[in-house]
Amino acid sequence: MKILLTGGAGYIGTHTAVQFVAAGHSVVLLDSLVNSRPEVVARVERIVGHSLAYYTGDCADPKLLDQIFTDHDIDVVVHFAGLKAVGESVEQPLRYYRNNLDCALTLCEVMEARGVRRLVFSSSASVYGTPEQVPIPETASLHAANPYGATKLFVERILADLAVANPAWHIVALRYFNPIGAHPSGLIGEDPQGIPNNLFPYIAQVAAGRRDKLRVFGDDYPTPDGTGVRDYLHVMDLADGHVAAVEHIADQAGWRGYNLGTGQGVSVLESVRTFEQATGSHVPYEVVPRRPGDIAECYADPTRAREELGWVARRTIAEACADAWRWQRENPNGYAAD
Ligand code: NAD
Ligand code: UD1
Secondary structure, three states: OEEEEEOOOOHHHHHHHHHHHHOOOEEEEEEOOOOOOOHHHHHHHHHHOOOOEEEEOOOOOHHHHHHHHHHOOOOEEEEOOOOOOHHHHHHOHHHHHHHHHHHHHHHHHHHHHHOOOEEEEEEEHHHHOOOOOOOEOOOOOOOOOOHHHHHHHHHHHHHHHHHHHOOOOEEEEEEEOEEEOOOOOOOOOOOOOOOOOOHHHHHHHHHOOOOOOEEEEOOOOOOOOOOOEEOEEEHHHHHHHHHHHHHHHOOOOEEEEEEEOOOOOEEHHHHHHHHHHHHOOOOOEEEEOOOOOOOOEEOEOOHHHHHHHOOOOOOOHHHHHHHHHHHHHHOOOHHHHO
């Protein structure tokens, strides 16, 4: 199949592009570079061993999308493009709603006009807000706790309505839990700009000596060691989840959501210990007050993805730590040095 990846130069898009090519598909990448760098594409090309079709531009630009559909016979679109920083979304809600909704609406309009009606959407566990139960099944109630989460919830709703209106659409929403790690080559990985918000990039920068210590946001949660519990999955497993979804989508009309997670909850302190053991590095930390808006526990019930997509997360957190560490050591300033 020929697959268009919007946001294809981002963290998850690059890893997924590699796994699509490994599975025998061809890819076309589109990215505005608002949160990525042009050098990334050359890194992906080094891994896959050939050049790739790549467009720099805005996914909300209908002319550009139309050009891409003219240039390529696209079978499926995987829609990663979007802004994703929760804190920033609280400060700049209009920018988040404009970007994330415009991208999805314009993409669907152009796809409809072009008769390409197979779409995989990057959704998030953030659509569950504060979960009523863990592990979280797809049938759990949905709440957005911030503008970023609301954009995911709204786009899911738009896509579900679209699938009702026209049964020719085949749409899958993948609700990612917490992707971590990097490609084992050390050539691509997560490249946060400024101070990382997320736990594992922060741990890796502390281990590398770029930051003095980790701040553990609260140890008074109702969890086994008091620190927050999440479902961390290797980004290569997440990428494989997209391959499974794309290969399944032809057989499934309508809209359907899937959790992509391991089903295992891991605490902040367990994460630190696993990173230290997997990499032989030291991660000093101190416990500070809770981060506003954080929840105690969030992990997936991944049964539906296993039963319907035939997908399970196979790699361990220790492997993800080793791969993230390789990426960190070989690229101490991310892609900036290219
Ligand atoms: P990322 O920021 O690395 O990748 C997103 C890419 O989209 C970036 O390269 C950015 O430049 C591009 N982009 C943004 N707006 C665009 C636009 N208007 N036109 C074209 N390109 C645009 O983020 P990621 O971690 O790879 O996430 C990919 C998707 O998965 C996002 O939609 C994100 O919300 C979702 N997601 C990510 C996580 C996570 O923890 N990383 C969790 C759940 C969901
Ligand atoms: C964040 C996003 C969420 C997104 C998810 C996956 C927020 C509020 N939420 O949530 O929308 O879907 O990432 O990418 O940003 N922690 C520390 N110290 C740190 C960083 C984190 O102790 O420096 C703790 C947190 O309190 C939490 C755990 O580590 O318990 C994981 O944090 P993080 O990586 O930010 O992920 P989420 O909180 O799940």
